Amino acid sequence: MFGMLSPILKNGLGKPATRLYPFEKREAFDKARGQLEIDIDKCIFCGMCQRKCPSTCLSVEKAACKWELNPYNCIICGVCVEACPTKCLSLNKVYRTPVYVKENQIKIGKPPVKKTATKENS
């Protein structure tokens, strides 16, 4: 019974083990995976992220230049980030907050400029 006395006394007299959360926030770790972000200007709508995604939360329409993410199905594994050929996808460190309405994130971009066309122009 008295075996726990030392840890209990330390707990009682020491600092609290918890934080006063909304006022005191822990800094995110360097490698923390928060939410998926896209730089839509760099996207070429190849659809590689959609093909590799294990949770089928991404959909890409090449003709409409549309990139759609269901953030509530996303498991934040980072496979799409590794697969993206233009490195336009990234994971930030901010965790997703709870919401009342679950809406898809839709980004419309510009059609990618063909490399051959740029050569001709230059």
Place this chain on the structure above:
Amino acid sequence: MGERRTVIPFGPQHPVLPEPIQLKLVLEDEKVVEALPQIGYIHRGLERLVKVRDFNQMVFVAERICGICSFQHAMSYCLSIERLMNIEVPERADYLRVIWSELHRVHSHLLWLGLMADAFGFEAMFMETWKIREAVVDMLEATAGSRVIISTCQVGGVRRDISPELLQQIVKLADDVQRRLKAIEHSILNDYTIKKRTVDKGIISKEQAWKLGAAGPTLRGSGVKWDARMIGYAGYKYLNFEPVVETAGDCYARTKVRFREMFAALDLLRQAIAKIPAGEINVKVKGNPEGEAFIQVEQPRGEVTYTVKANGTKNLEKMHVRTPTFANIPAFLTMLPGCELADVPVLALTIDPCISCTER
């Protein structure tokens, strides 16, 4: 009086059970004479998903079979696919797999110890062990980016590297956890109340445990020296390892096995970090798997086996997972007859039930 039998449902909702399983307990007065299990409350059919997801995507599905031993599920799956495709994993990846596995083992056993203490009303111990666990889970987040389901394993190696500074932090964490565990060791292993609740309760003999196919600490608590890590999968072949064995076969022995296993896991962590070589962390995988493979991996709760069958396409033909809790249920049902009704929660916890593993 003695002939009158009562049937009491234990679960699917019960304060000591975080997950749903039902036991119909047949009682004579306060004594259990028979226990009938009922599972299937949370069956998800994850094994069937091999038909829908390709073999690379299935790593993330396998990981979600269980939250607590998620990395070991992903690793078992990857090891089986690597065996099918004859992939040589880089040595550094093998070591990183050991490091993440052992971190998972420590946090799983600490979680269990807290739940166990909570089951007999030892709230201070519950808080203390979960406080220690928090540091381990934080380390998982610092190294992998996620707290519980870390998604770092892939077919052909691992997806993230751990920097030398972080490896030194893991060594520091291991020393710190060891010191804090030593401080509570006396009160968990020599406490009068805990001994009263666990010693000579739910005894299962060595022969029974072996015959009923028990796994992990349930098997080792009965004196069988068997740990799948002895096979030497992943990086365990490079490390010195001795399984923790107790011979009494009661609840106290199983508690002791788990407690001592945490020290063994911390020792393995230190060994792995001392020996880890530099180099690549994954190899490129080309083609599709073909054939059949069988893998045994030691999880915190016991031995998990993965059987996969592939036919040369990107989708596997069949995947079968035998999880440790499923293997421990027959042993658990053998322990129950003869015990008091009040002991059932403690007995249930000493097999460390994970129902999401059991039902997949």
